[in-house]
Amino acid sequence: xxxxxxxxxxxxxxxxxxxxxxxxxxxxxxxxxxxxxxxxxxxxxxxxxxxxxxxxxxxxxxxxxxxxxxxxxxxxxxxx
Amino acid sequence: xxxxxxxxxxxxxxxxxxxxxxxxxxxxxxxxxxxxxxxxxxxxxxxxxxxxxxxxxxxxxxxxxxxxxxxxxxxxxxxxxxxxxxxxxxxxxxxxxxxxxxxxxxxxxxxxxxxxxxxxxxxxxxxxxxxxxxxxx
Numbered sequence: 001x002x003x004x005x006x007x008x009x010x011x012x013x014x015x016x017x018x019x020x021x022x023x024x025x026x027x028x029x030x031x032x033x034x035x036x037x038x039x040x041x042x043x044x045x046x047x048x049x050x051x052x053x054x055x056x057x058x059x060x061x062x063x064x065x066x067x068x069x070x071x072x073x074x075x076x077x078x079x080x
Numbered sequence: 081x082x083x084x085x086x087x088x089x090x091x092x093x094x095x096x097x098x099x100x101x102x103x104x105x106x107x108x109x110x111x112x113x114x115x116x117x118x119x120x121x122x123x124x125x126x127x128x129x130x131x132x133x134x135x136x137x138x139x140x141x142x143x144x145x146x147x148x149x150x151x152x153x154x155x156x157x158x159x160x161x162x163x164x165x166x167x168x169x170x171x172x173x174x175x176x177x178x179x180x181x182x183x184x185x186x187x188x189x190x191x192x193x194x195x196x197x198x199x200x201x202x203x204x205x206x207x208x209x210x211x212x213x214x215x216x217x
Binding site for chain 1: 112128129130131133134135137139160170171191194195196197198199200201202204212213214
């Protein structure tokens, strides 16, 4: 299973990239699992506070992701 | 278009005209501007970025929510992206309504919700450094 992962603002800078394709996730993988896999690949992201969104909607850590989903990690927002 | 992300300067006056109809007795306008000091440091400019597709989706949800809570006519939100100098407008919100209370309360609701939920980020650039706002680390 494969998902596209997006990073923004400070997270993007730490990741060194705005997006990565994450492969090899097991069926039933959650947002929490995605985050864990991302942190393994980019240790600089560990323990940085971030909300998550799946396919353009905020999603809790226990949300199950599907093949082809877009998962974004969002630092606390500061628009306006 | 009820929500716009733009890299061009925002002019609030045409926005006010764009939402008002002859059935409206009030238009509330909120304008957010770049100030020259933040966190005790001198700000040179701000840089905004967005998760644009989600920002549009989230703002659409907020605009739907505001309609269910307040008696209003048309509403629009425009947010600037990219680099902004001190004094420039980062966001403008306009709400038309038959009466002032609906317009003012809905406008307040929209800016508060926007700042809580819409995926836009600000980087403050100071005379002596820079920082993403929101991230505390």
